Amino acid sequence: MLLPDHFEFICPARTASGAKALEHLPGDLGTLNARKPLIITDKRGTEKGLVGQVVKAFRTWGLTLGVYDGAGPEADMGTVKALYNLYLDRGFDAILALGSGATVDLAKVVNIAVSGRPEDLARCQGVDGLAHPLNPFGFIPVAAGTARECGGEVVFGDLYFNSRFLVPDLVTIDPRMLTDEDPLRLVSTALAALTFAAEAYAGPRNPFVESYAQLVIGFVFEHLLDEVRQARAEKRRTARLTEGFSLKKGRLALVNAACMAGYVHANTSPGLAARLGTAIGHRSALDPALAMGIVLPCVLEDHAHRQGCDLSRILRPMVGLERFAATPRPQRFVAAMARIRYLFNELFVLTEAVVPRTLEDAGLTRDALEAVAEAAAASDPAPDSPQVCRTILEHAFTGRPVAP
Amino acid sequence: MNDFREITPGGRPFTRIYLNVMLWFVGRAIQAAARQDAEVKREFEALPERFTFALAAAPDGPSMVVGKDETGRVKYLGRRPGDHPLHVKITLKSMEALFLLFTFRESTATATARDRLFVEGGLPEACAVVRIMDIVQVHLLPKPVAKLAVKRYPRWGLKRHTWDRALVNLRAVVGC
Numbered sequence: 001m002l003l004p005d006h007f008e009f010i011c012p013a014r015t016a017s018g019a020k021a022l023e024h025l026p027g028d029l030g031t032l033n034a035r036k037p038l039i040i041t042d043k044r045g046t047e048k049g050l051v052g053q054v055v056k057a058f059r060t061w062g063l064t065l066g067v068y069d070g071a072g073p074e075a076d077m078g079t080v081k082a083l084y085n086l087y088l089d090r091g092f093d094a095i096l097a098l099g100s101g102a103t104v105d106l107a108k109v110v111n112i113a114v115s116g117r118p119e120d121l122a123r124c125q126g127v128d129g130l131a132h133p134l135n136p137f138g139f140i141p142v143a144a145g146t147a148r149e150c151g152g153e154v155v156f157g158d159l160y161f162n163s164r165f166l167v168p169d170l171v172t173i174d175p176r177m178l179t180d181e182d183p184l185r186l187v188s189t190a191l192a193a194l195t196f197a198a199e200a201y202a203g204p205r206n207p208f209v210e211s212y213a214q215l216v217i218g219f220v221f222e223h224l225l226d227e228v229r230q231a232r233a234e235k236r237r238t239a240r241l242t243e244g245f246s247l248k249k250g251r252l253a254l255v256n257a258a259c260m261a262g263y264v265h266a267n268t269s270p271g272l273a274a275r276l277g278t279a280i281g282h283r284s285a286l287d288p289a290l291a292m293g294i295v296l297p298c299v300l301e302d303h304a305h306r307q308g309c310d311l312s313r314i315l316r317p318m319v320g321l322e323r324f325a326a327t328p329r330p331q332r333f334v335a336a337m338a339r340i341r342y343l344f345n346e347l348f349v350l351t352e353a354v355v356p357r358t359l360e361d362a363g364l365t366r367d368a369l370e371a372v373a374e375a376a377a378a379s380d381p382a383p384d385s386p387q388v389c390r391t392i393l394e395h396a397f398t399g400r401p402v403a404p
Numbered sequence: 405m406n407d408f409r410e411i412t413p414g415g416r417p418f419t420r421i422y423l424n425v426m427l428w429f430v431g432r433a434i435q436a437a438a439r440q441d442a443e444v445k446r447e448f449e450a451l452p453e454r455f456t457f458a459l460a461a462a463p464d465g466p467s468m469v470v471g472k473d474e475t476g477r478v479k480y481l482g483r484r485p486g487d488h489p490l491h492v493k494i495t496l497k498s499m500e501a502l503f504l505l506f507t508f509r510e511s512t513a514t515a516t517a518r519d520r521l522f523v524e525g526g527l528p529e530a531c532a533v534v535r536i537m538d539i540v541q542v543h544l545l546p547k548p549v550a551k552l553a554v555k556r557y558p559r560w561g562l563k564r565h566t567w568d569r570a571l572v573n574l575r576a577v578v579g580c
Contacts, residue, residue, distance in 0.1 A: 018518060019518075023498040024497055024498070026463075030463075057500075058413045059415060060416055060463070060498070060499045061413070061463055062463070063412075064412045065412075066410050066411075068405070068408045070407030070408075
């Protein structure tokens with residue numbers, strides 16, 4: 001790979017992954033001078049015993065933990081202010097976000113507030129609006145997520161923040177936290193991760209970003225289908241007994257992929273597939289992560305054919321080095337796109353059409369595509385953007401590859 | 405706020421008792437092996453005079469201290485690392501990590517690879533301590549269990565496997 005003249009990469013997170021990783025958390029918080037963390041989670045975190053697992057990991061440390069389990073999509077500025085007061089009144093010095101999506105966004109917004117003043121929230125909005133590092137922040141992922149949690153982007157109501165200071169200081173991935181999740185939510189996490197990683201190849205060359213992206217793609221292609229197959233298979237008693245070991249290994253890999261995709265996301269601009277997926281998610285019942293995955297091959301084909309990007313190297317993490325080397329260079333990009341479409345077709349069969357292959361399968365109408373194209377193009381200054389979005393959506397609607 | 409509560413996690417009294425007993429016994433077994441086992445004796449002879457090391461769990465978990473006195477004799481020095489000037493201190497990052505080690509679910513090598521411990525002091529001396537502990541564990545544990553606790557189960561002669569082993573265990577119990 002050619003070394004670009006200039007590139008930047010930042011990943012301040014310390015990631016601990018594997019069996020008993022939670023037990024490292026008190027010590028890791030200690031290295032950040034944090035002695036009294038506030039855990040922010042949702043009701044599922046408490047009901048499934050995940051909070052209990054975290055509390056257990058703090059036994060023998062003589063620390064007091066705060067647990068707030070009212071996070072969720074309905075949280076608003078009132079919740080932020082209440083948590084701000086709680087944090088300061090009770091003397092907390094760190095936040096641990098346990099969960100995904102909206103829960104982590106709430107925790108990050110609270111951390112911005114407690115690291116300064118609540119009024120800072122309005123002032124620090126936008127890209128690179130935060131001027132200084134925040135208080136220690138840890139993230140404990142569960143099996144399902146948006147793959148953005150480890151990144152620096154936060155959307156909370158009308159507020160939008162994007163800063164490297166929002167990347168968690170500690171990420172603790174423990175198999176005990178990855179239990180009892182709907183496999184479809186895991187699929188959506190994996191597809192979001194795949195989208196962020198694959199689109200990173202289409203951006204400016206950055207060897208660090210590509211290293212992470214390569215691992216994300218490799219983990220998703222190696223484990224996702226097996227995970228879905230195992231989760232949906234008829235379970236005999238012996239299978240149920242051994243399930244814990246095998247399922248956790250695949251899940252652990254996929255959650256690691258999601259976290260790495262977050263680091264990729266923090267170092268790249270949002271790609272077209274991510275923007276289109278988000279726009280589709282806002283205008284239909286389709287999960288944005290699934291929408292991102294559906295439009296992904298069409299977006300990459302557009303990059304390759306219209307903009308002349310050489311994306312053939314994206315095949316390598318999908319099939320491994322030997323099969324990559326065995327594929328002639330001109331066939332590699334086509335083979336990679338075929339692999340992504342094969343992944344979706346398999347998911348469609350395995351989930352009995354719950355994971356759609358195309359936007360048509362997802363129940364979208366052609367009329368809705370225009371509004372999606374305009375919404376996605378609104379954040380892109382290129383003049384031909386609406387037309388490009390329309391073309392991509394047309395192809396993703398029926399699953400027709402974008403021809404050169 | 406209805407959804408908020410403060411929790412002070414309790415201790416782990418039974419784990420603490422188990423680990424204290426294990427460390428006490430392993431400490432005395434190291435003392436015994438230094439007298440009975442030629443390889444352990446050689447390892448200690450190569451270490452500096454009055455060499456003392458501790459194995460402990462953070463933040464204030466169970467611990468043991470073993471060291472050489474002025475005559476070069478190896479002694480179990482109790483369970484308070486603060487009372488002795490230490491050349492090497494191996495600290496497991498949590499009591500759970502020490503529990504994994506002493507329930508033989510993880511070997512020292514695996515615990516190191518999984519970033520469960522840190523060492524204060526010289527690395528060569530720390531490696532010698534790990535080698536000594538491996539030999540002692542082979543003396544103390546039945547083969548199937550010892551295989552879990554050490555990286556490679558050693559090939560020893562019959563005398564070492566039977567006579568030396570029996571004496572190490574006996575001396576550890578008696579404390580001489």
